[in-house]
Amino acid sequence: PWNDRNGTALAITGDGIQVKQTQGFLIEDNFVEDVQFMGYEIDASHNVVMQNNRASRVRTGIGVRNLTPSGVTQHSGNSIIRNNILDEVGNNSNVSCAMRISGGTARDNAGITFLARFYNNIVSNIGYAGLCIASDDGTAPTDVFIWNNTFYGSSVVPGVSPARGIEFQSAANNAVIRNNVFQNLSSDGIIVPTSAVGGVSLNN
Numbered sequence: 001p002w003n004d005r006n007g008t009a010l011a012i013t014g015d016g017i018q019v020k021q022t023q024g025f026l027i028e029d030n031f032v033e034d035v036q037f038m039g040y041e042i043d044a045s046h047n048v049v050m051q052n053n054r055a056s057r058v059r060t061g062i063g064v065r066n067l068t069p070s071g072v073t074q075h076s077g078n079s080i081i082r083n084n085i086l087d088e089v090g091n092n093s094n095v096s097c098a099m100r101i102s103g104g105t106a107r108d109n110a111g112i113t114f115l116a117r118f119y120n121n122i123v124s125n126i127g128y129a130g131l132c133i134a135s136d137d138g139t140a141p142t143d144v145f146i147w148n149n150t151f152y153g154s155s156v157v158p159g160v161s162p163a164r165g166i167e168f169q170s171a172a173n174n175a176v177i178r179n180n181v182f183q184n185l186s187s188d189g190i191i192v193p194t195s196a197v198g199g200v201s202l203n204n
Contacts (some may be wrong), residue, residue, distance in 0.1 A: 016055070019045050028052050038063050039089070042079050046112060049080045054087075059096045061086035061123070064116050066103035066136050076103065077112030084121045091127030091157045097167070098123045099131040104139035105173065114143035125153045126163040126185065134169035140199060142173040152183040162186035172199040179204045 016032030019025045022045040031054045032039040039055035041063040042048045055061040064079045081099065090098040103115045123130040130151035133141050146166060154163035164187040166177060171193075177200065182189035192200050 015039075015041055016058070017041070018043055019048055021045060023047060025049070026051075030054070031056075033057055039086075041065060042076055044074060045076055045079075046108070047078045048076075049082075051080070051083045053084045055084075055089055056087045057091075058089050059091070060098070060100055061089035062099045062121075064101045064103065066106075066115075075106050075108050075112075077107055077115060079116040081116065081118045082120050086121070086123045088125045088155060089123070089127070090129055091155050091160065096127060096160075097129040097132035098126055100134070101132070101141060101144060102134050102136035103141040103144070104135055104137040105142045106137070106139065114145065115141055117145045117147070118149060119145070119147040121149045123149070123151050125155045126151060126165075127155045127157045128160050128163065129167045130163075130165045132167050132169055133172060133175065135171070140171040140173045140196075141175065142199075144172065144175045146175070146177045146180065148179045150181045150183075151185065151189070152181070154184065154186040156186075164191055165189040167191040168193055168196040168200065171195040175200045177202050 014036035015038040016035050018041040020043040024047045027050040033056045039058040039061045043065045090096045151165040165182040
């Protein structure tokens with residue numbers, strides 16, 4: 001965290017809006033453009049709603065990060081990402097995704113019933129991926145729900161793999177993908193590695 005010199009000595013990458021170690025927060029009706037790193041980020045926080053925001057020309061439009069070096073709130077949970085519009089995001093490298101969730105299985109208390117819900121978001125002109133799901137602590141991201149999102153259009157970026165919609169980059173538990181739209185992508189709509197097959201549910 002920013003008040004812990006062991007965790008952060010210097011920050012230079014440039015985020016639009018970051019919510020860190022927070023209990024309950026609303027991020028709504030913002031527009032972030034041309035920042036170097038992250039448009040919006042939920043970092044080690046509970047019960048954060050991110051809705052009706054826009055981002056353009058950023059490395060990652062929306063991110064949810066699970067683990068932090070200090071013990072105020074160790075893990076994100078109950079994150080809701082809905083009704084956001086992202087354009088020309090995830091264009092820098094093969095680890096730059098328009099939306100990204102990095103999480104695991106741990107929950108800080110019984111009131112945290114899911115890791116993240118992504119629904120009714122629109123992502124266009126994708127560089128590498130529309131949404132990436134990965135572990136940040138060696139355990140499988142658990143209870144991730146991805147519903148009614150639209151992923152369309154590809155940006156050609158030198159050195160970046162063809163655009164895909166949703167990519168799992170680790171094992172997963174109870175990840176539900178339902179009623180999403182994929183159009184005019186230059187790669188697959190959904191990529192699930194062997195390690196995640198048993199924990200991912202696909203519907204429509």
